[in-house]
Amino acid sequence: EHRDLNIRRIGWVAGEIVRHGGTVVVAAIxxxxxxxxxxRALVEKHGRxxxxxxxxxxxxxxxxxxxxxxxxARAGEIREFTGVSDPYEPPSRAELTIDTSVTPxxxxxxRIRAAMDSQSPASHP
Numbered sequence: 001e002h003r004d005l006n007i008r009r010i011g012w013v014a015g016e017i018v019r020h021g022g023t024v025v026v027a028a029i030x031x032x033x034x035x036x037x038x039x040r041a042l043v044e045k046h047g048r049x050x051x052x053x054x055x056x057x058x059x060x061x062x063x064x065x066x067x068x069x070x071x072x073a074r075a076g077e078i079r080e081f082t083g084v085s086d087p088y089e090p091p092s093r094a095e096l097t098i099d100t101s102v103t104p105x106x107x108x109x110x111r112i113r114a115a116m117d118s119q120s121p122a123s124h125p
Contacts, residue, residue: 003082004035011039019046031088040093050116053094054108058083060101 007030014024024043030036036051043049061083062070073081080086091097096115098108 003030004032004038007032007035007039008042011042014039015042015046018043018048029082031082031086033089033092036091037093048116050096050112051091051094052112052115053091053097054100055090055097056100 007028010026010028014026017024030039040049040051065071069078069081070084072078073084078085082088096111098111100108103111
């Protein structure tokens with residue numbers, strides 16, 4: 001419930017920024033579909049929302065983990081850790097999905113910018 005609350009707060013703040021003409025880029029771990037959809041709705045009241053799913057395999061996330069959080073989660077030191085002891089629900093409505101284990105950073109950035117640019121603003125001020 002704390003993760004969902006955090007995503008709702010992020011969605012609300014992002015919606016307020018968009019309402020006032022700003023652009024928001026959020027990098028958040030949002031493991032539950034319902035919370036992502038709620039954030040989408042909060043932003044789409046005022047403008048465009050582009051969900052980018054970084055679909056990196058769990059094994060790659062563990063290899064990249066400089067803080068050792070995955071190891072701690074696997075050892076039971078961290079409870080309810082996304083992807084290890086707590087589920088991750090892949091998004092059903094991502095505008096863009098990128099597997100960062102095979103897509104270079106520069107290409108990922110290019111694809112994200114293109115997805116943001118391609119969204120039609122016609123229905124939003």
